[in-house]
Amino acid sequence: MLEVHLPDGNVKSYDIAITPMDVAADIGAGLAKATLAAQIDGQTVGFDAPLPTEGSVNLRLLTNKDKEALGVMRHSCAHIMARAVMRLFDGVQLAFGPTIEGGFYYDFDLEHKLTAEDFPAIEAEMKKIIKENEPFERIEESREGALAVVKDIDQHYKIEHIETGLSGHETLSFYRQGEFIDLCRGPHVPRPKSIGAYKLLSVAGAYWKGSSDNKQLQRVYATAFFNKDDLAAHLEKLEEAKRRDHRTLGKQLELFAINPLVGQGLILWLPKGAVVRQQLTDFVSEQLKKHEYESVFTPNIGKVDLYKTSGHYPYYKDSQFPPIHVSDDEEYLLKPMNCPHHIMIYKNRPRSYRELPVRLSEFGTVYRYEQSGELNGMTRVRGFCQDDAHIFCMEEQVEEEFRKCIEMTQYVLNSLGLTDYRVRLGFRDPDNGKYVGNSKVWDRAEQSLVSVCKNMGIDAVAEAGEAAFYGPKADFVVNDCLGREWQLGTVQLDYNLPSTERFALEYVGADNQMHRPVMIHRAPFGSLERFMGVLIEHFAGAFPLWLAPEQVRVLVVSQKFEEYARKVEAELKQAGFRVKGDYRPEKIGSKIRDAQLELIPYMFVIGGREMETESVAVRDRIDGDLGSMKVAEAIDKLKQEVAERKVRQVFTGSAGLGTAATGTKDEY
Structure with a gap:
């Protein structure tokens, strides 16, 4: 029963x-x-x-009212798209066609080079298939039977996948719809009539199984919804996302550059971008000082032996640059993480319980060898600066220190208007062999994180398999103004790197005996590069006043007011503002338009009346003309906005576009 x-x-x-x-x-x-x-x-x-x-x-x-059903339907739509492509083109070899956040894709190998010009024909064929409304039929086969099926339909990638990737499976499943059959675990909707609206979006190259050693395939991205209104809203948000693309805006606003001669994934911070970066680092540095962190600096390389001791090498060997051979018995790595270096600073002299916790902080640049196909502007790079810190404390101090790290991350995000976020607890997967250390220690560490979040009123969700190899963590997953998710700040609890098996860290306790400290890793931004990329897109390049590379532009109605305008410009600079003057012999409307396009927060317009009254006509990027003010009054207004770190945005979208980026591997 x-x-x-x-x-x-x-x-x-x-x-x-x-x-x-x-x-x-x-x-x-x-x-x-x-x-x-x-x-x-x-x-x-x-x-x-x-x-x-x-x-x-x-x-x-x-x-169709459940979001889980939307994913199932999209997977069925991926099959329909693949079936349409096979009807239209000869010799199509199928690879994978999974759902992703916001839609789905399918990888194809065919002689014809697919472009956006092919999309109308593919969509029209999909419409015919949906109208035929043939059911999705699940078929289960033994390994031998499955191999016979894919050999019969001459699908080379499916043959290879069964023989290698699915070698441990004795039973495999297919889904058939009409003449189309594909190796697939499902699930699928009963019939395609539930697909209300769909759209092919783009085509890109993708290596078979993600390896550059394999053949490059053609990946077609698409999306589908249960109704046309939802599709239209999604496409509108995609257009807004294109407008906010940090790669485009970064170039237009001269914030950063990537030069092929320098190397892929290596960011050149241009002067304007460097201003924003400096403001961010100064902001965090203020918080570090308040919380009694000590600043340190460490080299950009380290001996391979250091990372072997920590366990990062060879655990993450594939995502690190190859070792630098100095001599037969000496190899170095470009620094892939800061924590081993901070550990050695802790070990530089004996420690007492009286000085714990020891909090070491560094804006440290690290290097990861990301695959070229995974690189994406500033959000996925090969060299990046972490606002990194490591806390060495007694076990009874863990929860308080972890709470303080969570609070600092919350403060940083809230100050930048990134208030829509969730906390994801990354726990170990007991069945995965990558995690080091005693299971009882892991249980204790995970329980500490749960306790901290519960006491702070944070509704954190735990996910098995998301921990760093040395300990559990709390990740801040932030939604930007378009509803896209970005994994940014992280706080990680570590009982393993201080252990006897690793670095054997110690301190003298109150009982005059040696004890083992606990280590906390934390980075509110995660990385400055990724955080900057997210901010560019979140603000669409229109940074709040306190962050803006150029905060005020002084504009003259005609050149005869230049002398007074330069005096105003000097007063603004004296007050600490980043300001420029536009004294070109152009019409004032043209100057205002240029400043607006360059996303300058405030414009001080000066004409005859302003010069006579020793005032300025204040123009706000968002609210427009604010009227005439005395110079001191205008400066005080701006000073207050900077002091409050006020965040003002025109666009306040909400509906989700899905996960935009998860970033580099934060467990380092």
Whole structure:
């Protein structure tokens, strides 16, 4: 006998083999018609997935009102797109076609070079397939049977994947729709009629299984929704995202550059971008001083032995630059992380419990060898500066120190208007061998994080397998003004690097015995490069006054007012503002338009009346003309806005575009 527990509290009992669709039909014909998929004990499955024959399960039937059903439908739409491509072009070899945040893609190998000009024909063929409304049929085969199927349809990538990637699977599944059949674990919707609207978005190159050693395929990105209105809203947000692309704005506003002669993924901070960076580092430095951190500086390289001791090498060998061979017995690495260096500073002399916690901070540049296909402007780079710090404390100090790190990260994000975020607790996966240390220590560390978040009223969600190899962590996943997710700040708890097996850190306790400290890693920004990229897109390049590279521009109606305008400019500089004057013989309307396009927060316009009254006409980038003010009054207004670090934005979008970037590996 099987008991099926439904979300409304009802329980249904069955003594025969059933599927979620059978349960839906048992409840009512309308629900059966609307059901697209289901969740069994929280796991999303197909409408036709077999339920257990005994025991009890929690069953949730999914309709087009559930976001989980949207992902299932998009996966079905990926199959339809692949089927359409195979109908239109000869010799198509299929690779993978998963769903992603905001849509899906499919990788193809074919002689024809796909472009956006092919999209209308593919979409038209997809429309025909959807209109045919043939069901998605699941077929299960043994390994031998599965190999026979893919060999029969001559799909080379599927053959290779079964023989290598799926070598441990004895049973494999396919989904058939009409003449189209694809190796796939599913799930899928019953029929394609549930696909209300879809759009092909772009095409890009992608290596088979992500390796540059393999052939480059053609990846077609697309999206789908249950109705046209949702698709239209999504496409509008995509256009807004293009407008905010930090790579485009960074070039237009002269914030940063990437030069191929310097190298991929290596950022050149231009003067204007460097101003923003300096303001950010000064801001964090103020907080570090308040919280009694000590600044340190460490070299950009270190001996490989240092990272072997920490465990970072060879754990993350593939994402590090190759060692630099100095001699037969000496190798160095470009610094992939700061923590081993800070550990050696802690070990530089004996430590007493009286001086703990020791808080060491550094704006330290580190280097990671990201694959070229993963690089993305400032948000995925090979060299970046972390606002890094490491705290060495007694175990009884852990929760208080961890709380302070969480609070500092919250303060930093809130001060920049990034108030929409969630805290994700990264815990270890007990079945994964990458995690080092005693399981009891891990349990204690994870419980400390849960306790801190609970006491702070933070509704944190724990995810197994997301921990650093040495300890659990709390990541801040931030939503920007378009609803896209970015993983930024992180706080990590570490009992392993101080251990005897690693660096054997010690301090003399109150009992005059040697004890082992606990280590906390924290970085509110994560990396300055990625944080800058996120800020550019979040603000669309229009930084708040306190961050803006140029805060005020003085504009003259005509050149005969230049002498007075330069005096105003000098007063602004004396007050600490970043200011420039526009004394060109151009019309004032043209000068205002130029300043507006360059996203200058404030303009001080000066004409005859302003010169006579020793005032300025203040123009706000957002609110427009604010009228005439005495120079001292205008300066005080701006000073107050800077002191408050006020954040003002025109665009306040909300609906989600999905995950924009998760960034580099923060567990280093």
